[in-house]
Each structure stands twice: as C-alpha cells, then as structure tokens.
Amino acid sequence: TTVGGPIAGGRASPEGGGGGGGRGAKALQVARQFLLQQAAGLSSPSSNEGKQPAVQVPVSVAMMSPQMITPQQMQQILSPPQLQALLQQQQAIMLQQVTAHRLPFVSQQPLGNKQLAFQQQLLQMQQLQQQHLLNLQRQGLVSLPAAGAAGPCPPLMAVSHPHAAVCPSDLQQLWKEVTAAQPVEDSIKQEGLDLTTNTSNSTSFSAAKVSPPISHHPLPNGQSTMHTPRRDSSSHEETPGSHPLYGHGECKWPGCETLCEDLGQFVKHLNTEHALDDRSTAQCRVQMQVVQQLEIQLAKESERLQAMMAHLHMRPSEPKPFSQPLNLVSSATLSKSTSDTFPDGLPHPPTSATAPITPLRQGPSVISSSTLHSVGPIRRRNSEKFCTPISSELAQNHEFYKNADVRPPFTYASLIRQAILETPDRQLTLNEIYNWFTRMFAYFRRNTATWKNAVRHNLSLHKCFVRVENVKGAVWTVDEHEYQKRRPPKMTGSPTLVKNMISGLGYGALNASYQAALAESSFPLLNSPTMINTSSASGMLHVGHDDVSSTVEQVNSNGSSSPRLSPQQYSHPVHVKEEPAEAEDDSRPVSLLATATQNVTIPDDRDLEEELPVEDLS
DNA sequence: GCCGGGGTAAACACCT
C-alpha cells in the first residue's frame, strides 16, 4: 500500500543503520574512546534516562579499567595464604632493601619541606608513570585512564608496572624524603602518603590528579587541592563515608583485617597501625609488586588470548595482533589508532563525544569472549546466533553497554526477554521494557523512535512474548517454550557442530557461559559432563544462543561478579564490575581471576547448579 | 537464487 516509503530500506537511516557497516576491532576501540570521552565529560547521558545512581558514571568508568585493583581486591584476588606468603616473602626483601638504604624511621616531626619535596617527587613519579602508561596503552597492555579531569582514574597501573617510574629505589628515596614526616594526623594525609591506596585510586592520569597528599598544597596548574574530590572520583564509587582500605567492617590493609566498627575507628586504626613507617612502606611495595606481577600476568594472558584468536582466524588481518588487545582496557586507545586498524576499511565512525559508535555495530563484544565472533565483518546477527549468550555477555559487559554508545550484539527479542526475566514477576509493561533498554544500554538512549518501534514490533511479532492484561493495563511476559522454539537451536540441531567447535578449539569442554546458556536452554547434549569440564574456551564458545540468561541480574544486584573462579585467566582482563548501590563493590570476595579477568562468566544460581567444577586451564 | 531471521520504517487501529 503506502508502505512504499523507504525504498532504500531502513538503511537510509543515518543513525539506525541496519546491517552492514564496519565492525571489528576498530569499533571496539572507538567505543572505548567514546567511553573515555563520556567519562571525561562526566555528565554522562547514562544517568539521564537510565536513572542510574549518581555514582554510576564514575564507577562504571572505573570498571573499565582492570588495572584498578584496589588493595582489597588484591586481597581478594590472592587467597589469604597466598597473600600472606607473598607479603612475607616480599617484605623480607623489602626490609632488606630498606635496611640497606637505611631508610629512616618515620620521625615524629611535623611534615614540612620534606613533605613537599615528597609530593613533588610523587608528581614526577606520576608523570613518569603516565608516560609509561601511554606506552603501555599503545601496547594494549593497559587501559587508558578512565577519564579526564573529572573522571575516576584507574589506579595503580603505572605504579604497578614493572617499568614504572616507581622502582623500589625510587620509592625508597621518596620514603627517605618523607621519613622526617610525622605520621599523618588525619586520614587525608594518611591517605596521601599511602601509596598503596592513594596511588591506586587516584591513578596517574593527571599530575594534577596526583595532588599531593597534603591537602592544602595548591598545584602549579592552579587547581585547588583536591584530596577529597579525588577520593570521590576514585574508581570505586566510594561513598563519602568509605575508604578504599576499609570494607566489610574491617581494615583491608594487606595482612591486617582488623575489625573496625566504623570509618572513624578505621581511620584511627589506619593512622596508628599503618602509619608512615618502614613496615607500611614495605607493605606498600609488596602491594606494588603484587600488582606488578598481576599486570605481567595479564599481559601474558592477553597475549595468549590474541594468539588463540589468531590461531582461530578470528582476526587474520589485524596488523598488530598483540598490541591491540580486545579487552576494553587495553583497547582504550586513541581514536587515531582506531582508524589505522579498521579491518573492514570502512570509514571511521564518528568519534566525537556525541557520536555514537553505533555504526560499527560490532563493537560490543569488545570485552567479552564473544569478541571472537564480532571481530571482523561479522554481522550482529551473526554474533547473535553464534556468540555469547546474552546473559554472560551482558553480565560481563553490561557496564560497557551501559556507558558506551555501542549497539549490543543481541536481538531485540533476546533483549526483551532478558528484561522481562530479570524482573521478579517476569513481566513488564512496555514502558518498563523501554526503561530497561535505556538503563542497560547507552545505545538505546538515542534513536528512541527507532528501537522502541522495533521493540513493539518484536513483542507483537514473536509468539514468545505474551501480552497479559493487567489491572493497570497490560504487561508482557515471556513464554519460554515459545522462545526456545522460536529459533531452532542451531546447536541443538547439530550436536556435531558443537563437537567440532569444541574439538576445533582444542578444549575439552565448554566454558561456563556456554554451559550456562546450554543449561538454560535445556540442551541435553550440553549438559553432558563431557562437554562441560574445562572452560578455557571462554567466550569463544558461545554458540547457538543469544538468549539472555539471568546472570545479569545477579551482577546488578551484587555489584560484582560472583566469586567464582575464572578458568579463563587469559581472557580479557577488564574487570567490569557494577557498583552496587550500597555495598562497596570490592567488598565482595572475588577470586583473582574473576576480578582480574573480566570475561569471566557470571552464571546465575541456575548456572551454578548446572555448572561443573571449574578446572584450571592447563 | 531462495529462504528465514532479524532490523527498520511506516501505516493503521485502538485506547487514554
């Protein structure tokens, strides 16, 4: 009839952009950059329609940076025994060094010129670290500082890096300089001197940012003291009353765990027990080394991942396979590099702060294992069918999607289903579905007419969505049976394929995500023990299901990944945790891997039940 | 080339 309108099809739409388009690693990078920009702007749109908590932006940004491992996380990462051992071991070394250098004990004298000198050195240090960081970024080993001036900064990357400007000797020197300083009197000062904490949280992205611990020391650039803001901006959505070293009512200082009733008590404890002395200094160094080693490990694992992907022909054309890790962190490179590496050779998508990455489409999986599938000119659809189950993908990257204007690699149907299933009663009004979309995906905060229409279209089109009349109106529910029926499970229909894929990857089993998806879809074959044992393949094996399991909700509610150990160490290092509304994000115990490797699947309870013991990758 | 799935656009009906 009159439908003749869009002859060119929806493709004409500049924003929507249906299918084609350049997708690939570049897209990811662009996305990352966009994220960075958003972070810098801080006035992230995400908090608008999304109704996200105010902390969202900073935190989410912070999440983008895997480097941001706080001491608590470190503790969580390392098992207590490990940590303890490491601490002891390294402390011994440290002490030796300290002794050798005759690191003076902290004097009781007030902070004075020496402190200032220390601060200056600290600044220099930070600057050097920054430089180093840039190098790392180029190598794809480290994420960009999450944000500009306002953004939270990923902590310790610079400090922790092996080649970081802060070498032990530097530190010692610094500490020497400060030795004369009196133990800080207030938490702020303490924090300032606490390299472990301060450095980690304030990051080094800006010298100004590194404002000296001593609060009232104006910086050259005219910036006023910002010890307080800095703290707020720390990656860990710290609430005003929180402290990076304080969580779950106990001191998170490595090896401490002293219980503290409240923050005040903790501060006292911090000042008395962890004042600026040789012991604390040594511990700080140990922490630095811990971080350093983790980073090294991360680099190795990233490299391995790249090698794996290369082997699997995931991105043959990638010029510098190892310098552009897929993880968000490492890829958070400059937009410039983006253009260079665009595999598809398509014109670069706009990279301005306001320009959506959307055109690239495939960006989403950046961080997750599904990257494999999205790399290169793979259509979204493809990733849909062949990749990560929404559940895990979302769970892993939902922070990313939440803040990056990147189109999620899921079908509307699967997204709608996810939205509905996430609710307790498994039903949503249309408007609530809309809200979920905008809340969960930055992408859906624009072009509302388009995607809302699509949502309605899908609701009506698919039998799996059932409209139920309600008192207030109508709500939509999901008919799981229909949903499963909806698409003939490609995997289900082809066990052979599954096997081939698995064997082809050289893994004996499916990863957790895949398992979860399988379990969810009641695919018998997949529940077979033989299929689910190892897990290394990680996201690579997400096959046949685009459905969204409920893992997302868990992530949302918990604010962090479940403590399950990640089998895939070499997966993407990005730790994309969602900040819990109330609890400290890092207060929850997280396994080293889970924390350090963002791509860990976060199965929900169901998944847990189904899941087999996770084995360490070999 | 056909077919089906998915995305987009739009027309249209109905309701508030």
Added chain:
DNA sequence: CAGGTGTTTACCCCGG
C-alpha cells in the same frame, strides 16, 4: 487531537 500501545506489512541485509 496527541501520544502511547499494538499489530501488521514492506523492505532490506545477511547467512545458510
């Protein structure tokens, strides 16, 4: 009447 909700159709792209 305007806007939201639903339904349906048409068309496009893509992969099998």
